[in-house]
Amino acid sequence: MSAARKVLIYGASGYTGKLIAESLARRNIPFFMAGRTRARLEAALAVVEERHGQAVDAEIVTADNTVEALLPLFADVDVVINVAGPFMQIGWPVVEACLEAGCHYLDTTGEQDWTAAIGEKFGPAFAAKGLLLCPANSFMWAAGALAAEVVLENPEVDSLDICYQIDNGLPSEASTKSFLRMVCNDVSQYYLEQNEYKAWPNDVAYQVAMPYRNAMLSAHPWGGACEPVWFKNDPRVRNCKVLTAVGEHMIGPVIQAIKAFNAAAPGMNQEQREAFTNAMGDQMDSGEPPKDSVDVQRGVIVCLGQGRQVTTSYVMNLSAAYTWTGEICAEAAQRLLDGQLKNNGFQSSAKAFGHRELIQRFHELGYCSALPA
Template identity: 25%
Template sequence: MTKELSSKAVAVYGAGGHTGRFVVNEALRRGLRVVAIGRDASRLPAGVEARVASIDDVGALDAALQGCGVVINCAGPFLDTAAAVIAAALRAGCGYIDVTAEQASAEAVFENFDGRAREAGVAIIPAAGFYGGLADLLATALATDGSVSELNIAIALDHWWPTEGTRKTGERNQVPRVVLQGGQIARMPTPAAQRDWAFSAVHGEQAMVELPFSEVITIARHLRVQNLRSWLTLSSLQEIRDTTTPPPQASDAQGRSAQRFEMVVQAGEGATARKAVARGQDIYAVSAPLVVEAAERMLQPSFDRSGALALGEAFDAKDFLLSLKDVLAVQWD
């Protein structure tokens, strides 16, 4: 990938939060100019340009995005923040990326901002983090002709230590979850289905529960999929529902927790099934290279996409995944 970039900065809204700090550090590591934006000046990281803007202050949001080429929104719940930050980005002629796992937020962005983004000539990419974006890239890598009949997405976490933002989002997001059935978005049947899934040796065979995230919305946006089901390790759901489960704690020099994950996107079942797999450490931390890689590509003068796009729709999925080989072990059939 060429490194000829726009001189404009990458803005990080919610830079004082857990994921936001990972994103700021990743952008700085790549030599990008960063503007850290948040609602509380005392929480913004030191050593970068800081600007204060609350979500309901239109003037402050507009001022905060001056001179920025892309804004990465890390401030959830995104049902409350995405629309305001996108509107400000469009006024500034600035691209937009977020890390939402919320289906309703991603769907609203696609429905409400695609036309406006095309008119403004900018790209809007919701759900570009671990949930939503990574599964979308893996599914796109499998669907070489843009079409696949049956998809299963299985996620194994050895632990899910939730951040404060994750807990707030769970309380806020009470919208019924949806799946893809017969090529159409449909409400997920209840009670949630369960099954077993055989992962690699690190996670082994796991009891799984059906729990779709924003990947349903991003995949449906640009791939022809008839049926899609998403599964999470049952132990992870139990952990996040337990109010005594602690938040993530740093275990290395990068601030990552010790959490290990494996995400499998499988087309078909049985002996003929094809798979794309990603393995790595810390679902919050790995969202940073995903969204910063997208931002860096959007800052290239050659990037000419506009409208509301899924991550795998905006970029070459296999090339994008390979660019993250230092943080993701990826393979596909």
């Protein structure tokens, strides 16, 4: 392996993996594209090079998804970006191999239970080694964490109410399966109330009033989000709720799928439940979506803050959610390589690298609105 190649994307052949590869290439960061199937990785690299408009400094490597197989790949890199999900089903060996090899770990999960589980099991061990453990380094749920940190600059705020709104959402196959296993789980999807987790009902949509929109929109807990996990043990925060208005074209079918799951699930064990949601994901999958666009897949994150005597809010435009996920993964990798990590261990990207620094950077790149004056 090249001594100059210090970043590895695991699961690089998928939709998001290709976007991360593009973002790394734009930053002139050499990287490995890793996965189980060389042919798929070669096809993915061809797509990346076509989009990039020239050859990309990437090397393809393959390995089975076991700690033993992954360790030789991770031994000479500093940063691993895991894009292989559903994470709660197949992500454990990647985290374990990162810890053993001494690598920073990033992933693009949207799975609340995965984020909480690896934080509890591995957070202290990563911190002890000075390493970053940063799941959900993606639009969901890093964007809300960035907005929340702006609101929490007011020290009187102790409660957060966050809503993501996305126009023309285009879920990938991996995202569809990850979110179906979350939204169909009737004992998770948590919000934070008085420092304790409380479960949302899984089959209810909520009407939300978004700024700059005249019509009410339907929203769903969409897995519960990771902001309640980031703030569970944060002394600044007592309450945190997150809803997602992902689009009427998706909320209706998802609610129907949840109701079908609820009818079929009694008597199933967890393995059977997850096989059921994977099968539903296969049925709903319409193939790999086209690359998203800042002019089509526009997003807004609204964070409302409240304390005993204050209310405040922050509205952040952040468009092209998947492309931005590639950008924040590449940005995090670059900052790790450059020694710009602010907090190690189990951290959101906002805490790992600084929320103002990241918002400013992505505003300069054309993805999000500017910070308030």
